[in-house]
Amino acid sequence: MRLIPAAILEPRLRLVEHGNVIEGQAFDLGSIPLEGPGTRSRKASPALSRKVMDSFHYSTMVRNRFNDVGDKGVYYAGTTLPAAIEEIRWHLDNDEGVPFDKTRVYRAVSAKVSGRFLDLRGTWEMALHPDTEKGYPAGHRMAAKAREVCDGIIYPSARHLDGTCIAVFNPEAVSDIRLGRCISFEPISEREGKQRRFGYRMHAQPHELAAAQAASRAAMQHA
Template sequence: MELTRQTTVRLIPAAILQPRIRLVDGDRLITGPAFSLSNITEEAASPSEHINVPVEGVIAQRVLYSFEASRQQLNRFNAPGDDGVYYAGTTLPASIAEIQWHLENPAGAPQFDRTRAYRAVLADLRGTFLDLRRADSPALVPDTATSYPEGRRIAKSAREGGWDGIIYPSARHVEGVCLAAFDRRSISSIRLGQMLAFEPYERDGQMRYGYRNIIPQHLVRTQGRSLTL
């Protein structure tokens, strides 16, 4: 399938994209630069100005670091040590469902257990993608013990066949569609979307994760240069 411009949404841990976020224990700084009210003031803007913002340079590089990070973990279309893959959904709900599954299931990637705050990253994908949306394949079933080995086999064959990636139905969202891009040259027009925080709650004796949309207080413009923090 030839994609000329498919908008995608990927949820990336906010701390990767915005290293100004700090980890503090009491009055001791663990990671990240020190808090600077002057810097925050200079950056202050209305929340709408920080949604769908085009990015380049360092932030874009951090988005594309997904190709490297995916080499370190087990995924549907690549295993540790394989070539990296950029995973994204075609809608925000599909991407949210994928993160929720990883948070709620022991079979999910372990690093998700330590990550709660995410930034939505939009990007356009172009290229020739193997279309599995109507395929009856073991690679698409929810059970990772069955789907991941078959998915990696398909991905290997697709790479060798010159495909730029795979488009497939989400195993976590009923109406969701996901894409796995093999080549960073397929990705363009990277821009930042909203921030989300996933929070645990109990339902029917099981731990589930809901989410909140975040509008950081320091992005809310008030009169003059005074801020609500």
């Protein structure tokens, strides 16, 4: 599961709460064809799939655990949505240069990953250190060697307890890309002497609300 800024993936998307537009222009989620009743994700179109895969084609402008500024792109994801959320939230809370006065909307993107991976679960390597000044340089050295023989690295999340992340080097290892819910990260505190903090909310799509309402009506009739 990967979270991608909606402004990049779907620039016309908007979320509305209490009549206020959070971000973007009008976009009718209800008009999106579904794969089946109650489906929570939809298969990404070829155009959106290409945007998701852009992770491989552009060098990063910031340091990440397994690629440095100017290195080849890496597809980072969590094996669960909570892991992906906590990884993004940590960066919003801690990365320099991220303004704190703006809500950010992301789209949850799921995909299947297969291939040959270096598995760091159950191990301790300096590349896993939660301190970026210690973990990132070691991760860059490890990734330089791993790229020669692996499609990516599986590793325990430094930001989500018991969470697992994956860094994919080879775009051929990623398939079946699907779009899920929107998640908004909203500033909730930055008082003097306290660390900045983003909260998050998951936004149900119209078809999810309709399915929940139908299930509620059916339960009431059965009762």
